[in-house]
Amino acid sequence: MKKRRPRQVDVAALANVSPAIVSLVINGRVNGNVRISQEAQQRVWDAIYELGYVVNPVARKLAGNQSRMLGVFTYEAIFPLEYHDFYYPFLIGIEEEAQAQDYDLLLFTRPDGSGKRSIYKDGVNSLQVSDGSILLGVYEEPDEITRLLAEGFPFVYVGRREIPGEEIAYVAADYVDATRQVVAYMHSQGHRQIAYLYDHDGRRREAQHDRQQGYILAVRELSIKEQLIACSASAFTPERLQHYLAAGITAILFETVNYAHLLLSAASVLGKSVPRDISCAILGDPLNEIQNIPDLTSFSIPRREMGREAVRLLIDLLTEGHTIENRQITLPCTFVRGQTVVPPPDNG
Amino acid sequence: MKKRRPRQVDVAALANVSPAIVSLVINGRVNGNVRISQEAQQRVWDAIYELGYVVNPVARKLAGNQSRMLGVFTYEAIFPLEYHDFYYPFLIGIEEEAQAQDYDLLLFTRPDGSGKRSIYKDGVNSLQVSDGSILLGVYEEPDEITRLLAEGFPFVYVGRREIPGEEIAYVAADYVDATRQVVAYMHSQGHRQIAYLYDHDGRRREAQHDRQQGYILAVRELSIKEQLIACSASAFTPERLQHYLAAGITAILFETVNYAHLLLSAASVLGKSVPRDISCAILGDPLNEIQNIPDLTSFSIPRREMGREAVRLLIDLLTEGHTIENRQITLPCTFVRGQTVVPPPDNG
DNA sequence: CTGAAAGCGCTTACAG
């Protein structure tokens, strides 16, 4: 019933050459040690066209060559519901660049029962059918990364990932500088007491670290007080806000929009308003799922470009003569002025 | 440098069995035609553990003649910007089911220069690297579908697709019945003059046909006047609306939310309002990108479930003993009452 | 119950 796919031998027979020639022609190795007559090449292409032949990437991979497939492994579902808005642009960039470079994308979708994903299912790394992979997502298992490195499997992480003693290839956003810019902007508007409220989230170590680093650098440069305050969302009550205001804090930095909501409602409980009585900013993209806060001061992560860059880097890794020397790429974010930072009340 | 991975022969040697036994043990086929002694099995597992052996998925796929990869080809970009909201749920369903059945997804991303996509790039069907494919999108080229059929390549279309003389496997939504329900609901609210405004769009033949079919069936059943009116968006002016109102039309069906917008503005120009003076409904999902129309009467397409079902059907197609006999599956839509249909003014 | 062998569809030395 199902007609068998044509193989290289079929093409060879039709073109009246040996299978080896077909392979060489297909792989464009017609000018190396071997010279293949123009006519032979033409016959091969004609036969390929006539039979609708397409190389079997699995066999090609086994025989030692590449499959021209890039894996994409995410620690969340690839078509996720929750993080949808955040991850989508990365995937757009990844697809664009893969397309531009004529690679296909192989999505890995491996449940391991527990609901969490892992690269090694039953100990098997199926990423191996691809030439290399893009890894995405914050819930990764460091052990798996280590194992990938040990296997020498080429991959690029989207987002900064550090493992002691290893040099992981990644494409990250410059949270340090972006955060500095936000602080500097607040300072330029007259704020002298700028607090950074964070919720310790072990899952996003590097990203959180970089933002805090940017904050610390900025307050030192500006010689203002460092107020890095651990405060989980549930702890951020109106009383808490009252306390901060009393302490003279006039501007607050948050990592997620979630906190901005809390701030709004806490402020309204106190009869205060944002930004008149208190300025704020988000250290990242206010995802558009939450629209009722207009025009937050924030910065925008170049997610699409990061996706593209990750593909470029990965393909470079796969190429013999690497052209990209630095495998740890950091892209700048774009400051978004927004409207939630205004001069503090006293300076008004 | 890179230590060579142990292979099955290494395990076999260490366990003192033949490679075939190792394969059988690993694949759990120890109870079929072959019986393998407990001790042998134990030796194999010990050797595997000792060597840190893990099966090479590429070799396994080559030998097993199956790639366990499902292709996903869309006639729009897979991670699209424009149609994002509409296609996303299909992809979610596709991923969920592929995951559940342990298939990987191979995304096809083949630009052909013109910006439009085609399955046959340089005349070659690259989908063939997968075991079978899901096809998605409304701009398909019928010629390509015909060629896929001729090649005997297994695929499932998401959405009804008919080609004379062929039986295409698809998973569709029941637009006929869903449209009937909407008309019936309008009728139950007292409407007797229900118009269906459509813009002829050659690209979505079947989908449009089914909706109109549902409308026609409904008006006949209800013995009301059939008013199937071709009216492009640009032609839908306030004058036009005025004309319809004068003709006694009290409710209008549209295929897209776009028209609902036009209706709202046309009505406001005439000093009329929706739904008080005129009821309306959308024959499909009002995509959430357009939020300023609250609560449209409509029906919801089971997109996620369609995606899942398409994968199930495809995998069934790939399996020796097919269990699904009907390859053309139609799933019901869900009526959404909404608030844009109320009794007509006279009956008020 | 177990082993030897062929085969999956390619690529790549190696001979001519």
Added chain:
DNA sequence: CTGAAAGCGCTTACAG
């Protein structure tokens, strides 16, 4: 310039 052959690491009849 081209062909015959080995090999990638598995799986699966097929013999014993």
